[in-house]
Amino acid sequence: MIxxxxxxxxxxxxxxxxxxxxxxxxxxxxxxLALADADISIGKVDAVVYPLAPDALIxxxxxxxxxxxxxxxxxxxxxxVNNGGATGMSAVLTAxxxxxxxxxxxxxxxxxxRVSESxxxxxxxxxxxxxxxxxTVPLNTITMLALSAQRYMHLYNSDETDMAxxxxxxxxxxxxxxxxxxxxxITVEEVLATRTLAWPIKLGDxxxxxxxxxxxxxxxxxxxxKNGLKPAWIRGIGQNTETFWMGNRVGEKALxxxxxxxxxxYAFDIAYAQAGITDPVNQVHVAEVYAxxxxxxxxxxxxxxxxxxxxxPRDLRAGKFALGSExxxxxxxxxxxxxxxxxxxxxxxVGEAANQVLGRAGAxxxxxxxxxxxxxxxxxxxxxxxxxxxxxxxxx
Amino acid sequence: MSADSRTDTRKLGIAVIAVAxxxxxKETSASLEEMIFxxxxxxxxxxxxxxxxIDGVVLAGNDQIDGRVISIMPxxxxxxxxxxxxxxxxxxxxxxxxxxxxxxxAKQNKRVMVVxxxxxxxxxxxxxxxxxxxxxxxLRPIGMNETVAAALQASxxxxxxxxxxxxxxxxxxxxxxxxxxxRGDSVFVAILAEEGSFTAGTELAWVIDAGxxxxxxxxxxxxxxxLESLEIAYNQIIxxxxxxxxxxxxxxxxGAPSEYAVTAVAKTLTFGADIxxxxxxxxxxxxxxxxxxxxxxxxxAIEAVKKIGADKKNVVAAGIGFNGFAGQGAAVxxxxxxxxxxxx
Amino acid sequence: MTTNEKTAAxxxxxxxxxxxxxxxxxxxxALGSTVSRFLDGLAEGKIWGRRTTDxxxxxxARSYDDITHExxxxxxxxxxxxxxxxxxxxxxxxxxxxxxxxxxxxVMLEGADTALVGYVQGIDLHDRASAIAALQIGTRVDVRFxxxxxxxxxxxxxxxxxxxxx
Numbered sequence: 046m047i048x049x050x051x052x053x054x055x056x057x058x059x060x061x062x063x064x065x066x067x068x069x070x071x072x073x074x075x076x077x078l079a080l081a082d083a084d085i086s087i088g089k090v091d092a093v094v095y096p097l098a099p100d101a102l103i104x105x106x107x108x109x110x111x112x113x114x115x116x117x118x119x120x121x122x123x124x125x126v127n128n129g130g131a132t133g134m135s136a137v138l139t140a141x142x143x144x145x146x147x148x149x150x151x152x153x154x155x156x157x158x159r160v161s162e163s164x165x166x167x168x169x170x171x172x173x174x175x176x177x178x179x180x181t182v183p184l185n186t187i188t189m190l191a192l193s194a195q196r197y198m199h200l201y202n203s204d205e206t207d208m209a210x211x212x213x214x215x216x217x218x219x220x221x222x223x224x225x226x227x228x229x230x231i232t233v234e235e236v237l238a239t240r241t242l243a244w245p246i247k248l249g250d251x252x253x254x255x256x257x258x259x260x261x262x263x264x265x266x267x268x269x270x271k272n273g274l275k276p277a278w279i280r281g282i283g284q285n286t287e288t289f290w291m292g293n294r295v296g297e298k299a300l301x302x303x304x305x306x307x308x309x310x311y312a313f314d315i316a317y318a319q320a321g322i323t324d325p326v327n328q329v330h331v332a333e334v335y336a337x338x339x340x341x342x343x344x345x346x347x348x349x350x351x352x353x354x355x356x357x358p359r360d361l362r363a364g365k366f367a368l369g370s371e372x373x374x375x376x377x378x379x380x381x382x383x384x385x386x387x388x389x390x391x392x393x394x395v396g397e398a399a400n401q402v403l404g405r406a407g408a409x410x411x412x413x414x415x416x417x418x419x420x421x422x423x424x425x426x427x428x429x430x431x432x433x434x435x436x437x438x439x440x441x
Numbered sequence: 442m443s444a445d446s447r448t449d450t451r452k453l454g455i456a457v458i459a460v461a462x463x464x465x466x467k468e469t470s471a472s473l474e475e476m477i478f479x480x481x482x483x484x485x486x487x488x489x490x491x492x493x494x495i496d497g498v499v500l501a502g503n504d505q506i507d508g509r510v511i512s513i514m515p516x517x518x519x520x521x522x523x524x525x526x527x528x529x530x531x532x533x534x535x536x537x538x539x540x541x542x543x544x545x546x547a548k549q550n551k552r553v554m555v556v557x558x559x560x561x562x563x564x565x566x567x568x569x570x571x572x573x574x575x576x577x578x579x580l581r582p583i584g585m586n587e588t589v590a591a592a593l594q595a596s597x598x599x600x601x602x603x604x605x606x607x608x609x610x611x612x613x614x615x616x617x618x619x620x621x622x623x624r625g626d627s628v629f630v631a632i633l634a635e636e637g638s639f640t641a642g643t644e645l646a647w648v649i650d651a652g653x654x655x656x657x658x659x660x661x662x663x664x665x666x667x668l669e670s671l672e673i674a675y676n677q678i679i680x681x682x683x684x685x686x687x688x689x690x691x692x693x694x695x696g697a698p699s700e701y702a703v704t705a706v707a708k709t710l711t712f713g714a715d716i717x718x719x720x721x722x723x724x725x726x727x728x729x730x731x732x733x734x735x736x737x738x739x740x741x742a743i744e745a746v747k748k749i750g751a752d753k754k755n756v757v758a759a760g761i762g763f764n765g766f767a768g769q770g771a772a773v774x775x776x777x778x779x780x781x782x783x784x785x
Numbered sequence: 786m787t788t789n790e791k792t793a794a795x796x797x798x799x800x801x802x803x804x805x806x807x808x809x810x811x812x813x814x815a816l817g818s819t820v821s822r823f824l825d826g827l828a829e830g831k832i833w834g835r836r837t838t839d840x841x842x843x844x845x846a847r848s849y850d851d852i853t854h855e856x857x858x859x860x861x862x863x864x865x866x867x868x869x870x871x872x873x874x875x876x877x878x879x880x881x882x883x884x885x886x887x888x889x890x891x892v893m894l895e896g897a898d899t900a901l902v903g904y905v906q907g908i909d910l911h912d913r914a915s916a917i918a919a920l921q922i923g924t925r926v927d928v929r930f931x932x933x934x935x936x937x938x939x940x941x942x943x944x945x946x947x948x949x950x951x
Contacts, residue, residue, distance in 0.1 A: 064801045101808065104808065165880045165881050167879040167880070167881075167882060168879060168881025176816070177814070177823075177824070178845045178902075180938070181937050181939040182904060183879070183889070184889070185879065187875075188873050191873035191875075192871040192873055193871075195873060195922070196870075196871045199871075199921075199922045240876070240877070241874075241876045241877070241913070242877040243873045243874065244874045245873075288851055288852055289851060290851070290899065292844070292891050292899040292902060293843075293899045295870035295893065295899075295900045296900060297898075300852060303871060
């Protein structure tokens with residue numbers, strides 16, 4: 046079993062637009078930052094895996110080909126991953142496979158997004174639904190998650206205030222993270238007063254459209270030892286897939302309800318089993334979990350087995366999951382809710398989790414963090430990636 | 442790649458245990474998802490397996506060809522990906538096959554189903570789709586697409602010898618329709634498995650090794666006559682697996698931007714005297730799309746192993762694919778009739 | 786941790802140019818015979834489902850099921866009435882999407898095991914609180930069909946139910 050670690054993580058200061066760079070230049074920024082942080086030169090990189098979600102958002106089909114020079118990937122094995130919103134982490138898992146195969150020692154995963162540059166993001170995302178049946182209704186990412194939020198409230202007797210608690214917590218965290226996009230503090234009342242996008246999702250419950258770059262460098266244990274590196278070790282991984290049809294996720298014969306993220310839970314179980322984690326609430330110190338809307342974080346916390354189903358609002362109200370509290374801290378970086386450059390949002394979760402277990406997270410560091418989890422979601426809550434990171438290779 | 446990380450792939454025993462494909466000029470009576478479903482079922486039914494017996498699914502599709510943004514969404518289900526670890530390698534079909542292979546080399550999965558497709562008939566104007574892969578500042582205004590890029594490459598490959606071409610047949614000088622791959626709707630499925638997870642003797646071909654590389658996007662930054670990605674991809678294999686060198690190949694199936702490029706491959710690698718090059722047919726006779734052209738030829742290489750292997754146990758066949766304008770990237774996969782490969 | 790040290794001046798350079806482009810790709814998607822039959826059914830005022838090998842009736846009708854990864858079989862006409870399983874009301878305008886407000890719901894029609902998506906018409910959405918109350922999970926709705934069907938999923942929608950539960 047070949048051990049794989051995260052040796053470096055780089056990210057931009059995320060903002061709405063970047064008028065100073067072309068898309069390839071922005072990608073280069075992510076690659077350069079990751080390599081600099083790892084203190085590994087591009088010459089030492091054996092292969093590159095590139096995360097890019099819909100081509101339509103950057104306006105070039107097979108846009109990965111356009112940025113090969115920017116990545117420094119010429120002459121190297123190169124492939125691109127597209128798992129929707131999970132892409133940034135699925136690409137890291139693809140890179141994990143490269144190293145675990147024994148064929149490569151150093152793999153770069155770096156990319157960028159500029160979501161706001163496509164003025165029609167939600168119209169583009171309307172085209173991800175079924176061609177025959179679902180294109181005549183304006184489904185998009187906001188409506189699909191509004192439906193899920195509504196069912197969660199109904200099933201678990203929860204309300205919009207519970208969702209707002211997530212935003213309050215994450216904005217507080219983001220205010221300590223100089224790379225985050227939305228960093229202003231906010232109160233529950235202020236969240237509830239923001240305009241409704243698709244009920245019950247309000248502007249205050251939603252992620253921004255972010256522009257920026259990010260990357261990580263993965264290394265084999267052999268390379269780390271040979272070069273005196275202390276990476277964040279990947280101790281467990283898990284991926285799973287749910288049905289595409291939201292209509293399949295309701296009713297008595299549903300495999301899993303659209304209110305929940307059961308398929309994510311199974312992916313976490315796989316990663317936990319590999320890592321030897323049997324009691325997540327007590328063994329996990331940090332969770333960097335993809336949740337583009339406040340409501341999503343509620344059921345992701347539960348899927349990560351950090352709270353019982355339907356109980357994360359109660360725990361949030363009691364002050365759990367926030368920096369400074371006892372127990373696992375969820376999204377100390379502010380999470381996807383505060384920063385969402387779609388193609389690399391999953392990569393940022395990995396990098397932030399890695400920084401936490403290495404004690405490098407600065408003002409949003411969780412004290413004594415040794416074990417972190419990271420997760421990402423793609424499609425209409427369809428594709429799930431999960432990881433467990435640890436500062437060492439000893440038993441957890 | 443460091444010399445230390447060489448892995449002797451001979452010991453691993455990874456085989457292709459099933460293949461299936463659906464190829465139609467223009468499929469008007471079935472949706473893309475139905476085509477994917479039928480082809481995966483065909484592959485599974487053929488060896489008595491169901492999706493439950495697979496532990497990893499790797500997909501390859503292009504959003505713009507098919508008109509589905511985030512194409513993994515509608516395709517994962519028909520490809521058997523629900524309740525599975527499903528990943529889309531969206532750079533090309535041959536990358537997906539290679540990644541499926543890596544999954545088993547890494548011992549991450551035991552049985553992987555790889556599904557790659559393109560349904561250009563969904564597009565009213567498939568050439569316009571190719572135009573969208575041209576960056577918008579310089580290349581798109583000049584109308585760059587696969588045909589034009591292949592023509593530029595062919596013009597470099599001609600050198601001083603100008604062949605006799607019927608000018609009425611020229612699509613983009615010097616290329617005529619007969620020099621180019623043909624367009625059609627296609628779905629390809631290959632199931633890879635680790636030795637021990639299938640009945641010995643039922644394998645179609647063993648996977649000996651794989652290499653892949655890419656080069657600059659800037660056409661002006663490379664000599665298109667120089668197949669540098671192919672050379673690098675091939676050298677990755679030779680460094681690890683010397684006996685997989687081209688002079689030992691019995692057959693090679695090449696999915697290149699034009700027949701000129703196919704000839705250039707033969708000049709770049711040193712083939713043996715008796716090698717069969719594109720025995721399954723020239724580019725113009727096989728309906729597919731650039732996105733899965735390399736994968737389609739890797740499927741043919743697997744078939745070649747089965748066919749030639751009936752008489753010759755140590756058969757070795759290579760599948761070569763290119764991706765991006767004028768072969769920006771290249772991928773090579775070596776298949777053999779014998780897990781141990783040729784004796785040195 | 787390395788930082789991205791762009792100066793404010795660099796980022797706001799007024800001579801930075803922009804390039805505008807629109808993707809105008811047209812598609813003619815083959816729907817296959819199952820989807821086609823469902824859409825034909827709308828013109829006849831019928832909603833069709835198909836049964837999976839494990840007994841579930843999928844609505845809208847599909848020729849295969851993604852959970853069992855098997856073909857579906859029997860065609861089942863489901864009732865034109867059912868209950869709301871989830872809904873939302875969109876108030877925000879998105880480029881390229883319809884002018885808000887509009888309501889979408891997933892409805893479990895009687896006889897079906899999966900819910901069908903559609904617009905819910907006939908409710909005053911400007912009174913938000915009462916619109917949300919009117920659309921609560923469990924509310925009965927009826928299917929309505931277009932008088933001049935266009936052969937797309939826009940040929941049906943939902944309205945608050947007149948039919949009591951059987």
